[in-house]
Amino acid sequence: MTSDRLALPDTALAAYLEQHVAGFRGPLTSSKFKGGQSNPTYLIEAASGKYVLRRKPPGQLLASAHAVDREFRVLEALRGSAVPVAAPLHLCRDENVIGSMFYLMQFVDGRIFWDPSLPEVAVGDRAAYFDAIIATLAALHTVDPAAVGLGDYGKPGNYFARQIARWSEQYRASETQPIPAMEALIERLPARCPADDGRVALAHGDFRIDNLMFDPATPRVIAIVDWELSTLGHPLADLGYFCMALRLPRNPALPGLGGLDRAALGIPDEATILARYTELTGQAMPADWPFVLAFSFFRLAAIAQGVAKRAQQGNASSEQAMQAGQMTALLAQLGLKVLG
Structure with a gap:
């Protein structure tokens, strides 16, 4: 059930979309999807069919956060490529329509897995x-x-160093209590940061299993969703972020695979995952893979802290926001452990 604060003005929205989206016909009903710690996402059911709407959350926000216009740009750029995405339909920058910037995209009828143990x-x-x-x-x-058309989508080079600096600042901006493990990572990660190797790719920034939609019946990804954190970055950052799930403990906010018998579950180990990625891309693994993992834990911890701050202020978009925010200390401790 959508809270009044996040509810959409269905009648006004339908009138707007009829004017700006080819083939759109109202009336419409909107319902917020489960999850979405950052940008609230809605199913739009209209006379002309189903759609998906992503919006910036209402309230005071950190600078540069919740950039739905960047998401829309990526979807437009990747449409028709080998990378599966939902087709973007319209970007609305006028905050008067629903109270914040939003975009409308194609509804993809797929399967989402919330638990990486499948x-x-x-x-x-x-x-x-x-x-x-x-x-x-x-x-x-x-x-x-x-x-x-995404050559200017981010700053090329020195990705890890820039991201450590950026997320340290974001963490400070949303800090609610002292976390010793985060202090240690903020101090130690810059010293472990490898020299820039010149590799630049479009990085998703939040590449995990629940941001993928699968074909309803086969093991085929039909859409990558939630591009808010995408940028030009080092490709191995996405891989390290995905591999965090192998170490995250079981928990309701961010379910992980830590402590499970993955072989018995039929889930490949990290060596197999890394070897397959190398085979498909030709990219060698870094000498300091633990740094990549620790960086990923640190970055997610900083994101979780932002969720906690928004929950404290009352403008987080998910009912699990406070729970996810409480993960900050655990994530930092896991990052420190893997850093060695």
Whole structure:
């Protein structure tokens, strides 16, 4: 059930979309999807069919956060490429329509897995799903950003160093209590940061299993969703972020695979995942893979802290926001552990 604060003005929205989206016909009803810690996402059911709407949340926001216009730009750039995305339909910058910027996109009828252990999938089929995930990530990282009009989508070079600085600042801006493990990571990560190797790719920034939509019946990714954190970056950052799930403990906010017998579950180990990615992309693994993992834990911890701050202020978009925010200390501790 959508709170009044996040409810959409269905009648006014329908009138607007009829004017700006070819073939759109109202009336419409809107319902907010589960999840979406950052940008609220809605199913739009109209006389002309189903659509999906993503908006900036209302309220005071961190600078540069919740950039739905950047998401829209990526979807436009990747439409028709080897990277599966939902077709973008319209970007509305006028905050007077629903109270914040939003965009409308195609509704993709797919399957979402919230738990990376894939309890809904037969044990013998799970490896194929993980292989499809890595193949999709490889397809993303082999896109030439300049060739699809995204050559200026971020600053090339020194990605890890810039991201450590950026997320340290974002963490400070949303800090609610002292977390010793975060202090240690902020101090130690810059010293471990490798020299820039010149690799630049379109990085999704939040590449995890619940941001992928699968074909309803086969292990095939049909859409990558939630592009808010995408930028030009180092491709291995996405891979490290995905591999965090192998170490995250079981929890309701960010379900992980830590502590599970992954072999018995039919889920490939990290070495297999890395080897498959290397095979598909030709990209060598870094000498300091633990740094990539620790960076990923640090970055997600900073994001979780932002969720906690928004929950404290009352403008987080998910009912699990406070729970996710409480993950900050755990994520930082896991990052410190893997850093060694």
